[in-house]
Amino acid sequence: xxxxxxxxxxxxxxxxxxxxxxxxxxxxxxxxxxxxxxxxxxxxxxxxxxxxxxxxxxxxxxxxxxxxxxxxxxxxxxxxxxxxxxxxxxxxxxxxxxxxxxxxxxxxxxxxxxxxxxxxxxxxxxxxxxxxxxxxxxxxxxxxxxxxxxxxxxxxxxxxxxxxxxxxxxxxxxxxxxxxxxxxxxxxxxxxxxxxxxxxxxxxxxxxxxxxxxxxxxxxxxxxxxxxxxxxxxxxxxxxxxxxxxx
Amino acid sequence: xxxxxxxxxxxxxxxxxxxxxxxxxxxxxxxxxxxxxxxxxxxxxxxxxxxxxxxxxxxxxxxxxxxxxxxxxxxxxxxxxxxxxxxxxxxxxxxxxxxxxxxxxxxxxxxxxxxxxxxxxxxxxxxxxxxxxxxxxxxxxxxxxxxxxxxxxxxxxxxxxxxxxxxxxxxxxxxxxxxxxxxxxxxxxxxxxxxxxxxxxxxxxxxxxxxxxxxxxxxxxxxxxxxxxxxxxxxxxxxxxxxxxxxxxxxxxxxxxxxxxxxxxxxxxxxxxxxxxxxxxxxxxxxxxxxxxxxxxxxxxxxxxxxxxxxxxxxxxxxxxxxxxxxxxxxxxxxxxxxxxxxxxxxxxxxxxxxxxxxxxxxxxxxxxxxxxxxxxxxxxxxxxxxxxxxxxxxxxxxxxxxxxxxxxxxxxxxxxxxxxxxxxxxxxxxxxxxxxxxxxxxxxxxxxxxxxxxxxxxxxxxxxxxxxxxxxxxxxxxxxxxxx
Numbered sequence: 247x248x249x250x251x252x253x254x255x256x257x258x259x260x261x262x263x264x265x266x267x268x269x270x271x272x273x274x275x276x277x278x279x280x281x282x283x284x285x286x287x288x289x290x291x292x293x294x295x296x297x298x299x300x301x302x303x304x305x306x307x308x309x310x311x312x313x314x315x316x317x318x319x320x321x322x323x324x325x326x327x328x329x330x331x332x333x334x335x336x337x338x339x340x341x342x343x344x345x346x347x348x349x350x351x352x353x354x355x356x357x358x359x360x361x362x363x364x365x366x367x368x369x370x371x372x373x374x375x376x377x378x379x380x381x382x383x384x385x386x387x388x389x390x391x392x393x394x395x396x397x398x399x400x401x402x403x404x405x406x407x408x409x410x411x412x413x414x415x416x417x418x419x420x421x422x423x424x425x426x427x428x429x430x431x432x433x434x435x436x437x438x439x440x441x442x443x444x445x446x447x448x449x450x451x452x453x454x455x456x457x458x459x460x461x462x463x464x465x466x467x468x469x470x471x472x473x474x475x476x477x478x479x480x481x482x483x484x485x486x487x488x489x490x491x492x493x
Numbered sequence: 494x495x496x497x498x499x500x501x502x503x504x505x506x507x508x509x510x511x512x513x514x515x516x517x518x519x520x521x522x523x524x525x526x527x528x529x530x531x532x533x534x535x536x537x538x539x540x541x542x543x544x545x546x547x548x549x550x551x552x553x554x555x556x557x558x559x560x561x562x563x564x565x566x567x568x569x570x571x572x573x574x575x576x577x578x579x580x581x582x583x584x585x586x587x588x589x590x591x592x593x594x595x596x597x598x599x600x601x602x603x604x605x606x607x608x609x610x611x612x613x614x615x616x617x618x619x620x621x622x623x624x625x626x627x628x629x630x631x632x633x634x635x636x637x638x639x640x641x642x643x644x645x646x647x648x649x650x651x652x653x654x655x656x657x658x659x660x661x662x663x664x665x666x667x668x669x670x671x672x673x674x675x676x677x678x679x680x681x682x683x684x685x686x687x688x689x690x691x692x693x694x695x696x697x698x699x700x701x702x703x704x705x706x707x708x709x710x711x712x713x714x715x716x717x718x719x720x721x722x723x724x725x726x727x728x729x730x731x732x733x734x735x736x737x738x739x740x741x742x743x744x745x746x747x748x749x750x751x752x753x754x755x756x757x758x759x760x761x762x763x764x765x766x767x768x769x770x771x772x773x774x775x776x777x778x779x780x781x782x783x784x785x786x787x788x789x790x791x792x793x794x795x796x797x798x799x800x801x802x803x804x805x806x807x808x809x810x811x812x813x814x815x816x817x818x819x820x821x822x823x824x825x826x827x828x829x830x831x832x833x834x835x836x837x838x839x840x841x842x843x844x845x846x847x848x849x850x851x852x853x854x855x856x857x858x859x860x861x862x863x864x865x866x867x868x869x870x871x872x873x874x875x876x877x878x879x880x881x882x883x884x885x886x887x888x889x890x891x892x893x894x895x896x897x898x899x900x901x902x903x904x905x906x907x908x909x910x911x912x913x914x915x916x917x918x919x920x921x922x923x924x925x926x927x928x929x930x931x932x933x934x935x936x937x938x939x940x941x942x943x944x945x946x947x948x949x950x951x952x953x954x955x956x957x958x959x960x961x962x963x964x965x966x967x968x969x970x971x972x973x974x975x976x977x978x
Contacts, residue, residue: 300881320890328887338882342900342975351896352886397882404886 248275251408251439252297257306259292259463266292268463269306274408279440281450281471284460285486290443293460294412297441298330299323311407328356331401335413337393339385339400345372346381349400356404364403371399375429391422395429402433409433411442447490451475459483525730526573529597535570535577538596539563540584542673542941545694545757546602546722549938550764551775556930556938559760561694562600564753565619565724569598569740582848582928584672585652586834588613591727593838595845598737599725602692604654614728616737618721620750622692623711624658627699629681630707636688638712642666648677648686654720655690662713673937674699678706679946694754702765702944768943770952776942780935781956787853787921787931792914794857799864804894806869817865824862830923832859837927852924852931860917867909871902904975911968915961932956 252274259267266289274280282290295301297308299315308315315326340348349368353359359367372378375395385393394414401409411430415423427449434440434453444450450457450471457474459467459482467480478484529535539562541547547560558579570577580596587603590596591613605615626647628636636642643665649655651670659668669686671677677689678699690711691699700708724741726734744750770777805817824832836858837851846854875898883893903910925934936953940946 298885300885324884324887324889327885330885332882332885334878334882336876336878338876338878340879340882340897340901342897342904352883352888355892355896356887356889401886410885 248277250274251276251278251311252441253307253309254297255307255309257293257296257308258304259289259296259301260304266463267296267303270463270465272458272465272468274439274441276407276439277437277455279434279438279453279455280442280458281454281456282441282443282458282460283445283447283450283486284466288460289463290460291412294410294441294443297408297410298327298332300332324356328352328404329407331404331406331409333394333397333401333409333411333414335416337385337390337397337417339393339397341385344382344384345377345388345396348385348396349403352400353403367403368399371402372396374402374432375399376425389422390418391425394418394422394426398426398429398433408439408441411440411444413443413445415444415446445490447475447487459486461486523729523731525597525727526732526736529575529733530573533575535566535573535575536580536595536597537563537566537577538580538582538587538590538599539601540587541581542584542675542937543602543695544698544761544764544941545754547600548760548764548941550760550942551773556776556779560757561620561750561753562602564749564756565741565744566598566600568744568749569724569737572740572743573736580848580928581930583926584650586838586926586928588725589834589838591725593842594727595838595841597726597730597733602695602722603725604720605723605725606654606657609725612728613725614730614734616724616726616734617741618717618723619741619744621715621717621721622694624655624690624713624715624720625693625696626688626690626709626711627678627681627696628688628707628709629684630705632687633707633709636709638710639663639690640712641709642688645687646685648680648689649691650674650677655692658711658713658715659690673940675937675940675946678703678944681706682946698761699944702761764942765944768945770939770948773939773943773949776935776939777932777952777956779930780932780953781960783849783929783931783934784918784921785960787849787856787924787929788914788918790853791857791860791917791921794853795860795864795913795917796910798857798861799866799868800899802861802865803868803872806865807872821862821865824859825866829855829859829920830926833923833927848924848927848929852921852927852929856917856921856924860913863913864910867906867913868902870909871906872898874905875901907968907972907975911965911972914968915964918960918964919957 250273254270254272257267257270270293282293284290292301296303299308303316310326315323343351346365346368349371350364353364353367354361369378369381372381375398377392377395380388380392388396415426418426427446431453454471456468457471458465459474461482467474467478467483474483475487478487539547539558541549541558545560547558547562549556550559558581563579567577582590584601587599587601588609591599626639639662642663645666646669647659647663647666648669648671649659651672656668656670659666669680671680674691674695680686681689682705696708700706724737802817802821805813808814833852833855836855837846837848840846841851879897880893883897922931922933925931932953936949939949
């Protein structure tokens with residue numbers, strides 16, 4: 247029995263009158279790879295960004311490693327966020343820094359790691375994502391797939407307890423999706439807890455421990471990939487899957 | 494924006510009200526003479542662009558104010574047993590200088606008109622000069638006296654008694670008022686005006702030093718008591734006035750003015766012995782030094798202040814936000830010239846700030862407002878994803894701003910910042926009105942000393958261009974360095 251890492255209680259997020267997350271209560275256990283799928287506008291990204299409070303919930307609780315994050319000060323949140331790595335659709339690398347500097351920045355600033363240690367660690371991570379030769383390149387000279395792999399390495403440099411992926415392959419040219427998914431798959435195998443918002447159904451099927459289908463601000467259905475993809479119970483899950491799998 | 498508007502207006506009005514209240518002078522018992530004696534210095538304010546009364550000479554690389562008025566002031570100081578200190582400022586700023594205690598007395602060939610008497614006190618008249626009219630030599634035959642200028646444009650110094658005389662006695666002529674005699678002479682040579690009214694010693698000096706000019710007698714007989722020159726003092730400084738009157742009486746009795754004129758004449762020939770611009774390089778060099786100093790310090794302070802204001806404006810603390818908006822709007826909404834005068838004379842009433850420091854402060858405070866808006870624009874131009882990525886890594890707000898946002902923002906705003914720095918080099922010239930000896934000030938000094946109007950302008954123009962072009966190249970170098978590709 248694995249222990250809960252993130253406990254979500256009655257999470258509600260409203261933008262004005264628009265209810266984006268409608269009372270979600272779920273548990274994410276240590277080592278889980280959870281893939282969140284669903285149509286655009288279903289609240290997937292908002293849900294993910296609520297987990298590290300990049301989006302402030304309207305009400306409800308996010309308990310991470312036993313601490314409720316809602317209501318913490320920005321300073322207290324900084325300490326939490328370093329344990330929750332995040333990868334963005336648009337990579338968000340820092341264009342004014344080299345690849346190596348991108349990865350070293352947070353360990354040196356936040357954890358006061360020495361330059362030498364941070365560099366060694368960064369080089370190891372770059373090798374892990376297959377970009378050892380790009381250490382001194384600037385982001386502008388990289389392809390999308392390379393940038394996203396650097397972004398993953400950058401998040402991993404903080405040695406997080408969970409990795410949040412917000413549509414990590416949506417902005418990539420099709421031929422580059424594979425290289426990023428491969429890195430993510432390796433990461434999952436290593437036992438990292440992961441929450442992945444994606445449209446890559448193949449990845450969900452192969453890598454996920456659980457697939458959550460989100461619709462209209464709630465987790466409409468969840469289950470292991472086999473069950474969700476072959477025998478969905480909910481009509482709207484069926485409807486969504488028939489649309490995306492037909493493509 | 495709207496919700497801050499009330500805040501902003503309140504702050505500006507409150508500030509203005511508080512200052513007006515504080516600046517209202519309070520008349521105390523007259524201790525003017527004791528004060529001067531106690532500090533051991535008598536500070537004379539003058540606008541040294543009016544040879545032979547007051548003008549600058551360069552001795553051993555240092556500028557020195559000399560002239561008839563300076564000799565008189567020396568005598569007064571000696572009679573009091575104190576040291577004479579000379580503060581240079583624009584003629585228009587002299588009376589403000591008196592009222593705000595920047596100077597103890599004003600000797601600048603000033604006529605005690607009724608208007609001036611309302612704001613300051615005057616000594617007895619120490620000298621009365623005839624009024625002459627300077628014309629182009631080629632036109633000398635056309636004019637015989639002031640009456641010959643019917644229907645013509647005539648020049649005189651703004652706010653001077655000559656300007657009043659033109660209005661009063663040459664009712665059929667049109668008056669062109671300019672601040673400097675040198676500019677009036679340029680206007681004469683380019684036929685913007687046909688004659689320039691000036692007092693005899695000044696007019697004579699110009700005609701003697703410029704073969705293209707000639708002198709016409711005005712033919713006015715003027716009451717010496719109304720048209721002479723006197724020393725200005727702060728209102729109520731009766732003891733000082735009395736002391737000065739004693740010295741003036743002695744000067745008159747002993748006929749000292751004549752020897753003062755001789756001394757001034759010697760200095761004038763020293764100035765005009767060699768009127769090549771190269772001979773005056775020290776003047777320009779000093780001007781460049783001050784212009785660069787003011788600009789450099791103002792850039793550093795302006796950028797620091799601008800960054801602070803931009804962060805205040807973008808932050809979440811409402812009071813700080815309103816404060817920043819109020820500051821930026823107010824400073825951008827008032828002319829730099831007024832700000833310079835406000836810092837020097839206004840703030841100067843409470844703390845004695847030297848002109849150079851006051852000039853630097855005013856220019857820096859002004860630049861800060863503009864830089865703040867440039868930086869705000871730069872910060873807002875960075876995508877939100879950059880902040881999100883940094884914060885998701887655990888970077889604090891401060892580290893995010895410092896390591897991620899600002900470096901990118903500065904790269905984006907570099908051309909705009911460069912514009913601001915370059916315009917600072919030029920706009921800093923406004924400090925010349927409070928007597929800071931920057932390039933523009935020195936340009937006028939050289940014009941006065943050499944009786945050449947155009948050449949110093951050309952020299953200054955070339956110098957300004959070299960300075961700004963050099964800075965532009967330097968900025969371009971850094972811009973290339975910041976490109977990450």
